[in-house]
Amino acid sequence: MKHLKQNIAIVYLLCASLVMAQQxxxxxxxxxxxxxxxxxxxxxxxxxxxxxxxxxxxxxxxxxxxxxxxxxxxxxxxxxxxxxxxxxxFIIPNSTLGLVEIDAVRASDDDAEIGHLNPHIRSLIAYNAESKIIETIRPNGVLLGQITPRGGRISGTSSIVQFDAWNWEDAAIKVDDGVHVNWPNSFARGRWWKGEAPGLKPNENYTKQVQEVTHFIKQSQAYLNGDKPIKHLPFEAVRGLFDGSKKLYVHVNDAKAITDAVNFKNEYGIKNMVVVGGEQALQVASLLKHNNVPVLIRRVHSLPKHTDDAYDQPFKLAKVLTDAGLLVALENSGDMERMHARNLPFLAGTTVAYGLSKEQALQLITLNAAKILGIDQTYGxxxxxxxxxxxxxxxxxxxxxxxxxxxxxxxxxxxxxxxxxxxxxxxxxxxxxxx
CATH class of the missing domain: 2.30.40.10 (Urease, subunit C, domain 1)
Incomplete structure (x- = not known):
């Protein structure tokens, strides 16, 4: 009887593992x-x-x-x-697919690292190729993605993968493609839990927060240009920003901050920069075009962020930036971004209703995305x-x-x-x- 119970338990576990197994x-x-x-x-x-x-x-x-x-x-x-x-x-940039499985289970959440300045943190080695979420996005045609870390001022380094693999080594198609920086907001919303008035107001700490980034870059340049008796991993991780082998992905939305980020790029000799988010990119479109800075537009299915924005601003942003001569692609970060990744083609479809042709909209999630991520020689x-x-x-x-x-x-x-x-x-x- 004891052996029978053991055999039944083994069969049950095997069946359960088969049901839960990834394709x-x-x-x-x-x-x-x-x-x-x-x-x-x-x-x-x-x-x-x-x-x-x-x-x-x-x-x-x-x-x-x-x-x-x-x-x-x-x-x-x-x-x-x-x-x-x-x-x-289809290609989805700036995604945490494979880094988080269940939001409420801390052990399955690996999209951010402790610390504030982490360019050396590599999202690729935390990527779970057997995520159950990944198999749900392939039936809609999403087959490639940029796996991106979150958190801190400098989040870490992303990599690009294909979504049918045994492990992260098999999945990788471009390793350590870029470093991600969360640029400070020039305006901040009042925090009600601290008794602050609601609404937008100038960020009093903006200059200090920007200096945090510039100070790190100055230190890294001094390290890279001098003797290196001891290897410094964070500084080594940004080497590619200066020789062009990595891109700087700046997560930024307001026009002033975008302008400051572009000036930062030019001042410190960073070869390639991409704006991620870019809600007010249209206001500085000529600056972005002049500096050859593409934009990854945050989720099209969003509400306007400012009271003076047009009601359809998120829907038509891809059209107006394309008309302004910018290289544009779509990303889907935000609430429930991993399970919503399967809706990427429908974000592109929405831009058709707001002025783009179907083939232009297709480019937002194929060739344009491949160009921005630097994989257009092979994919897109x-x-x-x-x-x-x-x-x-x-x-x-x-x-x-x-x-x-x-x-x-x-x-x-x-x-x-x-x-x-x-x-x-x-x-x-x-x-x-x-x-």
Whole structure:
């Protein structure tokens, strides 16, 4: 009886582990694959209505109009996608996917580190490739992301991953791409719990908080330009900002602070800077364009932040910044950002209703994002020589009514689109069909 109970317990645990297990990453591509007849959305603004896409060993070898190429399909898998659409995999920048699993469980929360100036903290080594949340975003076409730390004045260093991997080593496609700084706000809201008046008022500590960043950068430059008897990890971590191998991602929203951040970049010789958030970027658009500073726009589905903002300011910001000549992409940080990451294509779809064309909106989460993150030589568009990271949708992937994926590939690997959510949907659909 004792052994029977033990065996039952073991079987129960095995079954539970199978139910909770993450989808097994797909094996490498073994034979060429051809997708025939689909409308191909290239990601650079172009469309091929009746396309043929062929990829081999994870790389695109043919992207063309079907009527102008002759191919031998005898030794390849052929996918008939007539009437369907093919897109490059969507990219989500500035995300904490894989760093937090359950907000209320502290042991599963690893998106921030103790301390205030932490450029040497690397988000990549905390990334959990088997997060249950990650498998829920792939069915909407989100296949790549920038895993970004939070907290402090200098949060740490991000990396870029693909979302079908055994571990962070397998997932990484660009390691330590940039350092993230939370720039001080030039205005602060009154804190009611301290008896302060509500509403915005000048931040009295703004200058002091900015000096905190500038002092650190001055110290790091002195260290990097001098003798280094002892390695200083925080200073070493910002070396790439001065030689161009890393980007400085400045999380900043108000116009004055954006201006100060750009001046900071120029004064200290930082090669590449990206504004993250940029709610008032339009007010300083000419400055950003002159200094070649792109913008990652915070969640489109947001309310205006200031009383004098237009009611539709968050919805049309991508349009007006694009018209101003800036390189723009979308990010989704904020409340419940990880579970909302699957809505990234619908954020882009909203910008269509506010002036962008569908192909321009697509660029916000494909090629533009790839350019900003520095991975556009390999990802972000359907072009010969680039990675076969793409998907087939029954309809318009920017519309939640027609974003229905049939197949998805990461580096040519045919990945699973199942998740615990799709399993539950099928389970209860069958339940009510049989009643």
């Amino acid at each position: 097994t990453p797909a094996p490498k591509q073994t034979k060429p694959i051809a997708i025939m007849g689909a409308t191909a959305h290239i990601g650079n603004g172009e469309i091929i209505e009746n396309s043929v896409l062929i990829f081999k060993a994870g790389k695109l070898t043919t992207v063309a109009e079907a009527s102008v190429v002759k191919i031998d399909i005898s030794n390849m898998e052929v996918i008939n996608a007539a009437g369907k659409h093919v897109y490059p995999g 568009s359907l072009e010969v020589g680039k990675s076969a990271t793409l998907f087939i949708s029954e309809g318009d992937a920017l519309d939640m009514r027609t974003n229905m994926l049939e197949r998805a590939f990461v580096d040519g690997r045919d990945i699973s689109l199942e998740s615990h959510q799709t399993n539950l949907w099928k389970r209860y659909s069958n339940k009510y069909k049989n009643q």
